[in-house]
Amino acid sequence: MASTSDTQRPARSLGTLLLAGAALATTQLLAVRELVSALFGEEVVILLVTATLFAAISFGYWLAPRMRRFGRAGQIAFVAGCLLHLTLPVLPRHAFAWLAAHGWNGTAPLFVAIVLAVVLLAPLSTLLPRAVASYADPVQGMRWSYTAELVGFLLGLGLTQPCFGHGIEVLLALHWTLLALVAGLALGTRALAVVAVPAMLLWPSLAARSRAASNALYRDVHGMRSADVVFSVDSPYQRVEVVDSGAGRRSLYLDGLENLNAGDLALLNEYLAVVPARLARPSSTLVIGNGTLSLVAPLGALSNELLTVEIDPVVIAAGERFFSPNAGRANLSWKLALGDGKSFLASTNQSFDLVVVDVPSPLTFQEAFLHTREFYALVRSRLTPRGVVSVQLSGHRLGALERSPSRVTAALAAELPEVLVVESVVADRAFAYASSNLPFHADDVRAFAPPSETQLVVIDPETVRARTGGAHPLDIDSLDLVLRRGLERLIDRRASGGGDG
Structure with missing residues (x-):
């Protein structure tokens, strides 16, 4: 990121942080819903997931100065981190299902949750300390950079509200768009294309792939002989799912817990x-x-x-x-x-x-x-x-x-x-x-x-x-x-x- 004087506020840098903040908001929402519903939604799970997300962001802050030493390799790693978001929500659900199907029910799912949180949040969280370091005055840099990211985070929270009540593909369309824009502003049009083109190719099949992954999750993690998730929608409060598990059995699940x-x-x-x-x-x-x-x-x-x-x-x-x-x-x-x-x-x-x-x-x-x-x-x-x-x-x-x-x-x-x-x-x-x-x-x-x-x-x-x-x-x-x-x-x-x- 280019150096700037204390009195100038580079629009590109602040714009990147604004969009990164919005992307962090959508990432946290997606991660919380995926991990909580996969690990069952008791309060202790919610607290563990929340702590893991904060730890992942802290890891990103620690990682930021070290990524700068790797130059282009660090940039490639950042883009790769953005591309991993395109596996949501399919890869995490299949990962938890695979672990359950192979008897890895101990600490393995918790370990996967930690890795997933780090992979999703750490790359985005590196942008703030890198922006602060570009200022000659760290206090001035923190003031402008943190404000931009915080405003972006609040903007992201606002943008997610219309996505509630719809399938996850609506929220992911917003999330992937934000990621592509962040990559483009941070690293140029080539990085934007590397993220945007696969996203556009993957999105049309997302609903079907998401449902298949949910079916695998309920079949293997919840121990069902068969599972068909006929309804899966996030509300402002929880993930609401209706699962048919054969023989006329239909259940309502809230954040991965059977309600009735x-x-x-x-x-x-x-x-x-x-x-x-x-x-x-x-x-x-x-x-x-x-x-x-x-x-x-x-x-x-x-x-x-x-x-x-x-x-x-x-x-x-x-x-x-x-x-x-x-x-x-x-x-x-x-x-x-x-x-x-x-x-x-x-x-x-x-x-x-x-x-x-x-x-x-x-x-x-x-x-x-x-x-x-x-x-x-x-x-x-x-x-x-x-x-x-x-x-x-x-x-x-x-x-x-x-x-x-x-x-x-x-x-x-x-x-x-x-x-x-x-x-x-x-x-x-x-x-x-x-x-x-x-x-x-x-x-x-x-x-x-x-x-x-x-x-x-x-x-x-x-x-x-x-x-x-x-x-x-x-x-x-x-x-x-x-x-x-x-x-x-x-x-x-x-x-x-x-x-x-």
């Missing part, structure tokens, strides 16, 4: 929503979550007013298309609100006879908040005097005091004194119904159990208090459970050979 499968959906909905609705006979019902909209039809028939609050429009799109076609369109009493459940509860003046919380297990901090005492305090504030909240307990039974079901139950009991727990064998889950004044009893729940349920366990509020009295309620100051459970699952997968754990 269609075969279990009927029983899940029965205990989570239909049973408490039949017993409580609500006039107004609130559903938080349930992006598949599978509760609209059954609850719409059991409630005069039904409101669903879901934060992710992509989950709703997947739900309407693959799990609940035409859900709610004929139900005039149903309304859908796009937004965060916490914010809705804090801002609404409405009261509800039944609140159904249908959200993922507490494997990330964001999800875990929807299982905390603070969240249930918000729910309580919007319940009618005999209103009921229904939740699934992220486990098969109450279990040990330090496990999720007991701690979530304790959080409920801290705000709503009457908590009734249902342990279903056929649904393979435990559920809780909580209220300040529960309008039904354990025998009522047993009477409404599905005919297939022959070993249903219903635990009355007094017994629930006795069994969970020593459990620490899950709250925002004690979310260590999220990291501990995620680490346990990560270790179990490495030891057992993968799968959904």
Whole structure:
């Protein structure tokens, strides 16, 4: 990079950093989504991936002065690094699938993730220290160069927003364009052509190749006999995928974690929503979550007013298309609100006879908040005097005091004194119904159990208090459970050979 005086701001150098910052933003988004979904999306995985990305950028800063010594070889290495981005997302997915298929389930996937992060981020991150070094005054150089890259990074974040809700090929079209422009500004038109021409040749087949790589990932990493990823779209919050795995089995995956499968959906909905609705006979019902909209039809028939609050429009799109076609369109009493459940509860003046919380297990901090005492305090504030909240307990039974079901139950009991727990064998889950004044009893729940349920366990509020009295309620100051459970699952997968754990 050519030398410049302290008072001049070379447009080419600053333009390169501006575009490099934007490319770093798109690279980080792509890397996080690919690595998190491939390694399963618990909070501990997210933290590991994030730390790896920052380390990769730091490695690029360390590498920058050393690349200058290699002259043209360093330039070739930079272009080669840009070309490796053209393998996204196909090569990483096939790499993780190959490792799983050959039994490399220990630390090998983590090692591949580290290498991938370094290869993707280090070349781009070399541009900033090289630009700073070109100034006679390092302070002046840092001021202008860092500002240009930071503005570019923010620009990149803004440019990614319209890409959400579409296939990954849309985001990669933006990303590859930025890379080609960076290469062109940094090294000239020949470098631009070396990156741009292969990108244009590869892009038309990207959707098909991406789907084939996803199929391999789910087949080998998740241990499926067959896998067909019929829907894969990134939202602002997560990667949303629908996977058909043979024999009529269709599953919804969020960041690589199975959220539900269609075969279990009927029983899940029965205990989570239909049973408490039949017993409580609500006039107004609130559903938080349930992006598949599978509760609209059954609850719409059991409630005069039904409101669903879901934060992710992509989950709703997947739900309407693959799990609940035409859900709610004929139900005039149903309304859908796009937004965060916490914010809705804090801002609404409405009261509800039944609140159904249908959200993922507490494997990330964001999800875990929807299982905390603070969240249930918000729910309580919007319940009618005999209103009921229904939740699934992220486990098969109450279990040990330090496990999720007991701690979530304790959080409920801290705000709503009457908590009734249902342990279903056929649904393979435990559920809780909580209220300040529960309008039904354990025998009522047993009477409404599905005919297939022959070993249903219903635990009355007094017994629930006795069994969970020593459990620490899950709250925002004690979310260590999220990291501990995620680490346990990560270790179990490495030891057992993968799968959904």
